Amino acid sequence: xxxxxxxxxxxxxxxxxxxxxxxxxxxxxxxxxxxxxxxxxxxxxxxxxxxxxxxxxxxxxxxxxxxxxxxxxxxxxxxxxxxxxxxxxxxxxxxxxxxxxxxxxxxxxxxxxxxxxxxxxxxxxxxxxxxxxxxxxxxxxxxxxxxxxxxxxxxxxxxxxxxxxxxxxxxxxxxxxxxxxxxxxxxxxxxxxxxxxxxxx
Numbered sequence: 259x260x261x262x263x264x265x266x267x268x269x270x271x272x273x274x275x276x277x278x279x280x281x282x283x284x285x286x287x288x289x290x291x292x293x294x295x296x297x298x299x300x301x302x303x304x305x306x307x308x309x310x311x312x313x314x315x316x317x318x319x320x321x322x323x324x325x326x327x328x329x330x331x332x333x334x335x336x337x338x339x340x341x342x343x344x345x346x347x348x349x350x351x352x353x354x355x356x357x358x359x360x361x362x363x364x365x366x367x368x369x370x371x372x373x374x375x376x377x378x379x380x381x382x383x384x385x386x387x388x389x390x391x392x393x394x395x396x397x398x399x400x401x402x403x404x405x406x407x408x409x410x411x412x413x414x415x416x417x418x419x420x421x422x423x424x425x426x427x428x429x430x431x432x433x434x435x436x437x438x439x440x441x442x443x444x445x446x447x448x449x450x451x452x453x454x455x456x457x458x459x
Contacts, residue, residue: 271302276344282369283447285336285352286392287376288384292404292434293352294336296376299440300350301338335366340441342448350444363391373399374447376434380409382420389421400428400450402443 285293298305336352351370353363373392377385385401392399403417412420414429423429428450432443 273341273347274344277341277347278345280347280349281371282349282351284367284370284373285350285376286373286388288381288388291376291378293376296434296440297336297338297350297352299435299437300340300444302341303339306337367395367397370397372447372451373397374444375399375401376404377401378404378406378409379412379417385421398451398454400430400447403431404434405431
């Protein structure tokens with residue numbers, strides 16, 4: 259899945275005076291699952307990207323199985339912004355997908371209220387490490403299956419079982435290149451966080 263390029267004609271977008279709440283969310287997932295594309299698709303401002311061309315040195319540690327055409331990788335983070343309502347703005351931080359960037363991942367998690375985990379049905383096992391990190395930080399999350407054209411399709415209950423998701427963890431599907439489906443996935447996470455916030459302690 260190719261990354262959607264930022265619009266060349268994009269102008270700065272300023273927050274309206276009505277915004278009262280800013281929320282930091284992580285967009286996480288294993289290597290080459292579509293995080294950069296997702297953030298770029300949704301961001302109302304020109305997204306910040308830290309992609310670098312992959313080298314032979316990285317070939318030792320970066321598993322290109324299933325994504326042989328990938329030539330770049332995020333080395334720090336992706337950043338975007340989405341104003342969800344007149345009062346609420348979301349700041350999206352896409353994390354690197356490789357374990358060698360785990361220290362940076364911990365830094366990005368500070369102050370985040372939750373995370374959207376992108377998964378690829380052809381590489382579900384690679385999602386376990388990411389979800390373990392979220393649970394270590396105590397961050398609630400929703401899971402979005404990024405529908406790659408070449409990935410197998412499975413019923414939701416089989417995906418939930420394969421990922422060992424708790425009954426309350428939302429599972430949705432999206433195409434990270436598509437604004438509407440990506441927005442729905444993000445709203446699912448926000449609704450989940452609001453529900454958790456309203457639960458009695």
